[in-house]
Amino acid sequence: MEKGAQQTNKLQEVSALQFTGSWFIDAGILGFINLLKKVYGWDLDQVRKNFKEQFEIVLYGYFPIAYVHYNKNQQNPFLKEEERPTFNFSTNEEIFEDAWRFIERRYKDKNKNRIDLIPSRNFLMFKNFLFFQPGCKVEKQKDYFMQILSLKNVKEDILRHIDKTVNKFLPSAEKFVNLSYVESFITQKTLLDFHPYSLVFLLCFPFAFIRGLGKENENYFFYSPNLEFTYRINEKLAIFLERLKENEVGEQILRITWKTVIDSAIETQSLWSLENMYIIKHKVGNQQKIVSADYIGIPKLQASIIIDETIRENINITIKLENKKVWLLEEFIKGLPLYPIIVNYVTAVLNSKDYKKLARRSVLYSLIVEAKILEFRAQKEKLNKSLFSENYFDNYRSLLKEIKEEIRFTSYKASLIQNFLDHDEHKERLARELLNSLKGEDKNMFLNILLKDLNEEKQLCTNSNFNNWIFEKIIINNISWKNYALILVMNLLLGRRRS
Amino acid sequence: MEEKQSAYYWQKVVGNTPLNIDLKKLKEASKESFRNESDNYKQKLVYNMLEAIKNNDQSRFFNILLRAINKPKENFKQLWETLEQNYDVMPNEAFINFAYTIVLGIMATYAGGEKSEQ
Numbered sequence: 001m002e003k004g005a006q007q008t009n010k011l012q013e014v015s016a017l018q019f020t021g022s023w024f025i026d027a028g029i030l031g032f033i034n035l036l037k038k039v040y041g042w043d044l045d046q047v048r049k050n051f052k053e054q055f056e057i058v059l060y061g062y063f064p065i066a067y068v069h070y071n072k073n074q075q076n077p078f079l080k081e082e083e084r085p086t087f088n089f090s091t092n093e094e095i096f097e098d099a100w101r102f103i104e105r106r107y108k109d110k111n112k113n114r115i116d117l118i119p120s121r122n123f124l125m126f127k128n129f130l131f132f133q134p135g136c137k138v139e140k141q142k143d144y145f146m147q148i149l150s151l152k153n154v155k156e157d158i159l160r161h162i163d164k165t166v167n168k169f170l171p172s173a174e175k176f177v178n179l180s181y182v183e184s185f186i187t188q189k190t191l192l193d194f195h196p197y198s199l200v201f202l203l204c205f206p207f208a209f210i211r212g213l214g215k216e217n218e219n220y221f222f223y224s225p226n227l228e229f230t231y232r233i234n235e236k237l238a239i240f241l242e243r244l245k246e247n248e249v250g251e252q253i254l255r256i257t258w259k260t261v262i263d264s265a266i267e268t269q270s271l272w273s274l275e276n277m278y279i280i281k282h283k284v285g286n287q288q289k290i291v292s293a294d295y296i297g298i299p300k301l302q303a304s305i306i307i308d309e310t311i312r313e314n315i316n317i318t319i320k321l322e323n324k325k326v327w328l329l330e331e332f333i334k335g336l337p338l339y340p341i342i343v344n345y346v347t348a349v350l351n352s353k354d355y356k357k358l359a360r361r362s363v364l365y366s367l368i369v370e371a372k373i374l375e376f377r378a379q380k381e382k383l384n385k386s387l388f389s390e391n392y393f394d395n396y397r398s399l400l401k402e403i404k405e406e407i408r409f410t411s412y413k414a415s416l417i418q419n420f421l422d423h424d425e426h427k428e429r430l431a432r433e434l435l436n437s438l439k440g441e442d443k444n445m446f447l448n449i450l451l452k453d454l455n456e457e458k459q460l461c462t463n464s465n466f467n468n469w470i471f472e473k474i475i476i477n478n479i480s481w482k483n484y485a486l487i488l489v490m491n492l493l494l495g496r497r498r499s
Numbered sequence: 500m501e502e503k504q505s506a507y508y509w510q511k512v513v514g515n516t517p518l519n520i521d522l523k524k525l526k527e528a529s530k531e532s533f534r535n536e537s538d539n540y541k542q543k544l545v546y547n548m549l550e551a552i553k554n555n556d557q558s559r560f561f562n563i564l565l566r567a568i569n570k571p572k573e574n575f576k577q578l579w580e581t582l583e584q585n586y587d588v589m590p591n592e593a594f595i596n597f598a599y600t601i602v603l604g605i606m607a608t609y610a611g612g613e614k615s616e617q
Binding site for chain 2: 443444445447448451452454455456458459461462464467470471475476478
């Protein structure tokens, strides 16, 4: 009774088709879904539905056929509905027998007395693997398939082959900073503990990768611990990456992935899945190997800020510096400081004298967002509270509100300097001096230069909006004064544009 | 309204009492005190103060400041009181905040400006 209940639980677990937390098995699960999608045209929901309702038929019937059919028809793997066999609910073995009869009838090479599987493209890494070996005849091939599907006891030598073939795809734990548990789990027991059909998924893992991109002919796979999210991102990513020119792939891959991730995260509001993400790159050749596994998680703080459309749109801009281009959103989600980039950007605009090009709102948003994060963190430190307190999400909501209010206030108050000084040359000279002091992070120098010129402009000195803003945002602010000071310099240059 | 923590940038413990520089209060005191001086005088004063701050010269700055407010008949009582409560030798970073607060307070009082403080 108890055993029966356990089996039912196990079956429910299996039929739910969920990620396991091991990227390698999960790549296999996604590959399995992709394979069924290519051969039968099922999308994720359909695969899951079929798997849930008739998982024996999917696993022992549809899967072996899909695997062989895809191998023999890699250019156009779709199997028309009328060509597919139908399966009846019976024992697992009988379902497989039906499938195997179909496979033999359709794909057996009578001269060679084997299913002549081709170890190329997605199957390249299985060159010496079980049923791919040229000497492996049809009966032996069937036997190996049954072992993979756990219809027969798995012989240890299967694992030895699997081990030889795929263990080079398992990067060391150091490359996967957040997933220490991927380390050497290749033993029969650990593999099957992960998932009772791990062996099936091992066969499918190449189908998870987007194939042969760029000059290097590398394969890409986006991974997060959430199946829907990973499926969705890889689907979109494949479309984006195909549109790229060969030489663009290397430099654009992270950018495009982030763009896709952010779009999908916003669509599905699944912010929680953003922290454990990887781009896994491998190259197929004589020496199959993992090229890299880049960790691309977006910190929660940054994620919760870019979820706001206005903020995101304003930071989602590529700005031109003297010798390179920088995508602000990328820097932001990497958690890198924006201030040094904006200083260089404003300097570049000043040098080019093309003030019309100054991305006013992007500068304003980047600097205020950063200032508020700095203030938020300083406040947290002061109160000695952990960043992950109970009010974690409330704090973020109030941070977003503060950012927006500050943008409103500062964009008005800092703009008052636009009417300051009559001569363009004077403004430019002042802006340059102020920028130099900002590069040196010299608050004393900044205020000294500013106030000396301001001292001649009584009207602006006595404007309480302006005077108080300088006092609050720069003089008494030791945490984020540079950000506000830089906004002021930008406004000085914007005034230059009007005259 | 919650008081901004950063307004008390510099803090020193005297006996058991923490001594804070409340820069907001200082700015108000500076503004009130110099309201009735002439613009020309104040502009020159600000210029001299800025020179002293630029060189991080605390004694020069206080020399200028104390001479400027050493006028018993005029309205410097509030500023004197604030200074008496707060003044001490400060680390440079705190001095800069302190000194620019006084300067900005003076600059807010120019009569030539069209808008005057409420």
